[in-house]
Amino acid sequence: MSVEKDTARARSPFKGMGIKLDTAIARGLNRITGAALAPYQSAIVRIGFSLTFALYLLREWPHRLELYGTTSPWGFDLAHRLVASNHAFTVLLWSNDRLWFELVYHGTIVACLLLLVGWHTRTMSLLFMVGVLSLLNRNVLLGDGGDTLIHLMASYLVLTRCGQVWSLDARRRARAATSVGDGSNAMSVTLWAVCGAGLALAELTGFADIPLRWVLILWTLWLVQALWFWAVRSRFTEVRALCDVVANLVHNSAMLVIAAQVCLLYATAGWYKIQGPRWQDGTALHYPLHLNYFSPWVSLSQALDSRSTIVTLITYGTVFAQVAFPFALLNRRVKNVLLAILITEHATIAVICGLPFFSMAMVFADMVFMPTNALRWVGAKVSAGRDRLTRRNRRSKSPPRTGVRARV
Structure with a gap:
């Protein structure tokens, strides 16, 4: 009886299918956890949306006060009522002072430009999201549809490793020849500490009026950043590998x-x-x-x-x-x-x-x-054009030769 069962199993057309399925699942898991996929696509999203919002803010700079500032027809009280009903996030409602508005507006422009070039993208993506949400939620009557997409993409970029290519972070990692994570230098830690201190000071002094869920989101992101710094510097390779897999x-x-x-x-x-x-x-x-x-x-x-x-x-x-x-x-x-x-x-x-x-x-x-x-082809053409322009500038700035030829 047992011999007949073994013969039936051997002739079964489904023999080995379970092993192949397990292998395919293992390959899929290794693919989605072993590397950050679509690095060029995430980089183009980072560059494109930071550039778009920076150009928009620069174009509307002469009208910034009427659009989002202290002289906006959508007044401070009306914006407060709307935000209280939809629980949106904006730091512009923490104060109606013009100095605070100018700081947020111009700080958002700086965050856009730094995210564009990929300077400490993990921190800049968070500041970019805060700036986008703060301005767009201050006056919801503005926009042409693209602002909604920027609103969403700014939130998604925080969760991506969008600085792997085409960024100053990638150039810094290549120069340092690091093989684990994004590296953790003094500037990264300083930015992390300044952001945490600013958020804590705003809450303790009562200056910030943040909904509870946004308090949890911001502090969770801050703590995750701290965990990443510790994992990169940790001597436990298993911890670093686990953090890299989760990222x-x-x-x-x-x-x-x-x-x-x-x-x-x-x-x-x-x-x-x-x-x-x-x-x-x-x-x-x-x-x-x-x-x-x-x-x-x-x-x-x-x-x-x-x-x-x-x-x-x-x-x-x-x-x-x-x-x-x-x-x-x-x-x-x-x-x-x-x-x-x-x-x-x-x-x-x-x-x-x-x-x-x-x-x-x-x-x-x-x-x-x-x-x-x-995307690689486009990146190569841009890099070649930049190198060609750099060489021209160096040649134009180099002093002319003044040597005298010897007479024969």
Whole structure:
């Protein structure tokens, strides 16, 4: 009887499937915990959104007080009521003093620029998130849709290891030839200590009015940073390995959430457009071309609107691209084609409709799905151009030769 059972097991078509399944699961776990995936994609998100928000703040610098400051029509009391109802986070409501507003506004610009170049990205990503939330939650009546995406991406970037490539942190690690974590130098510890001291001082003096959940979030991030510093300096290799695995897992999960966010954005936008009668009859593009707010180049808008066939094709093509994009991720070639179409569409919106920052936010969000080889190629071209420019500057600054040739 036992011989027959053994023979049946040997002839079973499912023999070895359990071992293969276990091997596949082990490979998958090793992949998502052994390294921070999509380093170039996370870097382009960091660079793109910090650049977009920095340019937006610089453009609105002459009108900053009317938009988010002490002379805003959305007054201090109205903002307090709204924040009390939706439990949003903003440090601008801690004080109605202009000096405090100027400090937050210009500090956010500095955080954007430092995150852009990748200087201590772990701390700068947190300060960038605080600045973005503080300004956007101060006056929720402003924005054109891109601010919502910046709001979300700023929160996600805190959880990523976005300084692995194309950053000053990566250059510093390469020079130091470190092989564990991001390194921990005196400046990192100083920034961590200053942030913790500032948060503690704001709470103890009663200056800060922070909701309880945001108190827990900020102090948890501060303590995680302390744990990372200790793990990097620890003599226990197991602790360092465990912290590195957790950091990789959190990073990969955050990148997955960013990709899902972009897919959800396009899916909802496309399906809502399908339900609109103007999108169904192909005339939706006609109406914004006749609004002064969306027509910075009137002649260009009129030239485009005069061709009804092009208007219809763009209207239907927009709906098709947005609805099909999440499904196109199943095929790499189709995904790349639709990605190029969507990026071209947003670039066109930036010019024709006068929405540069909305288009920039959407383009940099789309670049999460860019092929790694394409991003590497772009990075190599930028590095080559920078090196060429640096060499030219060095040659122009070098003193001319004044030696006298000897006569023969």
